[in-house]
Amino acid sequence: MRIFTCPREDAGADALALGRRVHGREGYGHRECGGATHCSRVLSPLTEVHMTVDLAYFVLRLVIGGVVMQHGLLKLGLVGKGGSVPGVAGWFDSIGLRPGLFWAIVAVAAEAGGGILTVLGLGGPLGPGIMAGDLVVVTYVAHWSQGFWVGGGKAGWEFPLPLAAASFSLALLGFGTWSLDSLLNIAYSQNLRWAWLGIVAVGTIAALASKTMNAPKPKAPSAA
Structure with missing residues (x-):
């Protein structure tokens, strides 16, 4: 279950895939959107x-x-x-x-x-x-x-x-x-x-x- 909202609309599946790599499983946010933009508004509470x-x-x-x-x-x-x-x-x-x-x-x-x-x-x-x-x-x-x-x-x-x-x-x-x-x-x-x-x-x-x-x-x- 995705419990984050990415501020970049074009991140989509790439952001979700990166979230899995960074945190080990879906549902815990991610550090980057599309490999570039830092999602500080999302990362902190979910981390x-x-x-x-x-x-x-x-x-x-x-x-x-x-x-x-x-x-x-x-x-x-x-x-x-x-x-x-x-x-x-x-x-x-x-x-x-x-x-x-x-x-x-x-x-x-x-x-x-x-x-x-x-x-x-x-x-x-x-x-x-x-x-x-x-x-x-x-x-x-x-x-x-x-x-x-x-x-x-x-x-x-x-x-x-x-x-x-x-x-x-x-x-x-x-x-x-x-x-x-x-x-x-x-x-x-x-x-x-x-x-x-x-x-x-x-x-x-x-x-x-x-x-x-x-x-x-x-x-x-x-x-x-």
């Missing part, structure tokens, strides 16, 4: 909006990616105490998320790998997309049965669900200008974005189905 939006993306990436990344590093035993992939795999097997080792590797890749990509702003939808899928599974598998709130010995789903929503939003919106993708001039088409999110959705459904089908059966009460 301010542009910087505000990119700061918001940057903060969101650092916080969401950084928090999720720590959980992946914990599973690798690199932070915290006692974490290991075999330990995670054993727990997954015990709750019906099988094969446990496969899903443990997926979880580590999603959380550590996806978190790092998101913090760096690299890989477009790959990092936040797989984080979103992982967090949906985490919400259902580890938190849903404990209710909404965290506290009183329970770990409810008030924590992972907002992380999942924020990750999904980043996968849709992108990383902003303050990112390695922007620095390296890497762009991702909407078709690629939706294709990747579709793959993540299939994987998420597969994990939830595995947990549902293989969930341990409740033990029958013993006879008195």
